[in-house]
Amino acid sequence: xxxxxxxxxxxxxxxxxxxxxxxxxxxxxxxxxxxxxxxxxxxxxxxxxxxxxxxxxxxxxxxxxxxxxxxxxxxxxxxxxxxxxxxxxxxxxxxxxxxxxxxxxxxxxxxxxxxxxxxxxxxxxxxxxxxxxxxxxxxxxxxxxxxxxxxxxxxxxxxxxxxxxxxxxxxxxxxxxxxxxxxxxxxxxxxxxxxxxxxxxxxxxxxxxxxxxxxxxxxxxxxxxxxxxxxxxxxxxxxxxxxxxxxxxxxxxxxxxxxxxxxxxxxxxxxxxxxxxxxxxxxxxxxxxxxxxxxxxxxxxxxxxxxxxxxxxxxxxxxxxxxxxxxxxxxxxxxxxxxxxxxxxxxxxxxxxxxxxxxxxxxxxxxxxxxxxxxxxxxxxxxxxxxxxxxxxxxxxxxxxxxxxxxxxxxxxxxxxxxxxxxxxxxxxxxxxxxxxxxxxxxxxxxxxxxxxxxxxxxxxxxxxxxxxxxxxxxxxxxxxxxxxxxxxxxxxx
Numbered sequence: 093x094x095x096x097x098x099x100x101x102x103x104x105x106x107x108x109x110x111x112x113x114x115x116x117x118x119x120x121x122x123x124x125x126x127x128x129x130x131x132x133x134x135x136x137x138x139x140x141x142x143x144x145x146x147x148x149x150x151x152x153x154x155x156x157x158x159x160x161x162x163x164x165x166x167x168x169x170x171x172x173x174x175x176x177x178x179x180x181x182x183x184x185x186x187x188x189x190x191x192x193x194x195x196x197x198x199x200x201x202x203x204x205x206x207x208x209x210x211x212x213x214x215x216x217x218x219x220x221x222x223x224x225x226x227x228x229x230x231x232x233x234x235x236x237x238x239x240x241x242x243x244x245x246x247x248x249x250x251x252x253x254x255x256x257x258x259x260x261x262x263x264x265x266x267x268x269x270x271x272x273x274x275x276x277x278x279x280x281x282x283x284x285x286x287x288x289x290x291x292x293x294x295x296x297x298x299x300x301x302x303x304x305x306x307x308x309x310x311x312x313x314x315x316x317x318x319x320x321x322x323x324x325x326x327x328x329x330x331x332x333x334x335x336x337x338x339x340x341x342x343x344x345x346x347x348x349x350x351x352x353x354x355x356x357x358x359x360x361x362x363x364x365x366x367x368x369x370x371x372x373x374x375x376x377x378x379x380x381x382x383x384x385x386x387x388x389x390x391x392x393x394x395x396x397x398x399x400x401x402x403x404x405x406x407x408x409x410x411x412x413x414x415x416x417x418x419x420x421x422x423x424x425x426x427x428x429x430x431x432x433x434x435x436x437x438x439x440x441x442x443x444x445x446x447x448x449x450x451x452x453x454x455x456x457x458x459x460x461x462x463x464x465x466x467x468x469x470x471x472x473x474x475x476x477x478x479x480x481x482x483x484x485x486x487x488x489x490x491x492x493x494x495x496x497x498x499x500x501x502x503x504x505x506x507x508x509x510x511x512x513x514x515x516x517x518x519x520x521x522x523x524x525x526x527x528x529x530x531x532x533x534x535x536x537x538x539x540x541x542x543x544x545x546x547x548x549x550x551x552x553x554x555x556x557x558x559x560x561x562x563x564x565x566x567x568x569x570x571x572x573x574x575x576x577x578x579x580x581x582x583x584x585x586x
Contacts, residue, residue: 126181126472128346129425131354131380132278136474139379141345147178147185148340150377152332152349152357153235155192156216157201161400162415162430163350163386163393165227169416170383170424170475171348172229172514177471180512188234190335191217194315194325209315223403226412227419228514236335238326242317244338245326249306249319251368258306261297263322265307267329268299272363278380279355304360306330329360333368333376336361342369347377351384352392358382383424393430406435411526413515414439420477420513441485445506445516446523448488450582452503461505463487467512477513484509484516524584536570545574545581 126139141147151171154160168189178185193213202212217237238245249265252258257271269275269283276282283302294301305327310316316323326334336344342365349358358380365376385392388399406415418438422428463483470479487506494502510516525538536544544563551559564574573584 126177127474128379128381129474131382132377134280137379139345141182142343142378145183147182147346148344149175149178149185149187149346149348150332150336150340150344151187151189151232151347152353153189153191154217154220155195155197156213156220157195157198158216158395159402159404160220160223161393161395161402162406162419163400165224165403165415166386166419166424166428167348167350167383168224168229169227169419169514170477171381173420173471173475173477173512174346174348174381175230175232176512176514177468177475180468186234186340187230187232188236188336188339189232190332191220191235191237192328192331193217194238194331195328199314219404223407226407227403227416228413228517229416230514234339236339238331238335239315241331241335241338242326244334245330246307246317246319248330248334248337248364248368249326252306252364255367257363257367259299260321261299263309263324264295264297264305265321266298266303267306267360267363267367269302269304269363270300272367274366275363276359278359278362281355304329304356306364329357330364332357333361333364336365336376337368342374342376344377346379346381348381348383351382354382384422384427387427387429388431390429401430410435410439411523413518414442416514417442417481420481420515423478424475441481442515442523445484445488445510446518446520448491449503449506449516450520450524452500452507452520457504457508459501459504459508461501461508463490464505464509464512467509471512480509480513484513521582524582527585536567536572541567541572541583545583548574549581 127136128139129135130137149171151167154164175185175187194209198209198213202209205212249258252267253260253265256268258265258267307319307321307324307326307330309322309324314325316325336347347358347361362376366374387393391397391399393400403415414435415438418430418434419428421434421438428434463486466483467480470476470483484506487502487509491499491502491506507516544567548560548563551557551563567574567583571585575582575584
């Protein structure tokens with residue numbers, strides 16, 4: 093009842109907290125209050141779900157024509173944290189992330205590689221899944237592929253034509269932007285300004301430069317499907333609108349993606365998603381969230397520019413958890429400048445955290461601790477991951493100063509707090525034994541190292557200290573650091 097009262101008062105005030113004394117406002121806020129920056133309102137809004145029993149969120153996924161770069165991975169990791177957060181506070185969350193497997197870039201890459209379009213898109217979709225698993229991201233509840241949802245796209249296009257928002261021209265179907273009075277609401281700019289800032293195809297069959305393609309003809313060598321407008325394929329923007337409508341409903345809670353998608357992709361999604369229904373009666377998305385760019389030397393990372401690192405090549409040098417940690421070190425709406433130093437610092441931070449956990453086995457036991465609550469408070473404040481990471485370091489400091497049962501409880505707390513961010517799920521000893529590009533590494537294997545440690549132990553038992561020191565030095569030259577304790581000897585790859 094208190095929650096319903098809070099929602100009613102919040103809606104009555106237009107989505108903003110009403111003017112009341114602090115004690116009253118505090119009582120109105122339910123325990124799961126989450127604030128998210130909404131691109132549509134340009135401010136942090138309290139998250140009020142359509143249905144508190146079932147949250148719907150959609151994240152724009154990859155166009156599978158190549159390996160994804162680290163900039164493509166940022167929204168996957170960031171909104172994985174959001175998915176985890178929502179799943180802790182609501183009984184059901186449906187997270188959908190699409191795969192775009194029909195696109196001109198795919199057609200071009202397949203021709204260059206002399207392979208079928210289906211082979212290429214399937215190969216890079218599998219690679220995407222492998223790479224994202226290495227970054228400790230959860231699998232979405234739904235992963236619709238564009239080619240499996242052509243029927244929904246055709247139905248949406250037909251509805252737009254019937255309602256006077258789209259027209260046929262030279263075997264194309266285009267959305268007529270002038271029919272949507274709210275066009276530009278997401279990017280908060282007028283159409284002329286938006287077109288000036290982006291490459292917009294100007295074709296003679298368009299009624300206006302800003303009109304965009306919903307359907308286009310396909311030649312025999314390109315993928316195509318039968319439609320009322322002839323054999324063809326969908327435009328990029330219609331894919332997400334149709335799949336959201338088909339799999340999640342007319343209105344969803346949250347739609348996420350990179351900042352570069354605000355215009356034209358998401359602006360066009362709103363136009364399609366609202367205009368295909370009775371305009372004004374249905375809202376397409378309640379909360380729009382966009383992450384900032386990853387940059388190199390201040391310039392946006394992009395395949396077209398060539399200043400990028402693929403996730404796959406970075407995984408040859410660092411564990412996936414290091415990449416994930418690095419992506420969380422800046423607030424998601426801020427730019428993140430990428431360099432090898434970024435990863436070196438992330439690895440050092442994780443070494444410190446895993447060092448604090450080194451005597452504790454992985455555990456999924458839930459415990460109560462104020463610092464776990466602090467992590468959650470930061471994440472509920474628009475995914476403030478840098479502040480949440482600082483709490484993990486504070487916990488590690490507490491562990492290093494404690495012992496006995498207190499130490500064990502703090503280690504459990506650190507594991508649980510790390511899990512909120514998708515971190516610290518590895519065995520701590522395994523963490524320190526990881527080596528870069530192990531498949532091609534000519535150095536010592538784990539078995540070789542263990543055998544030398546056993547030999548060193550025997551040498552010490554035999555009082556052959558010269559051989560013992562020789563083995564330590566030999567391992568040190570290979571980057572293997574030994575640590576002797578009353579419980580035995582453990583090792584770390586330096």
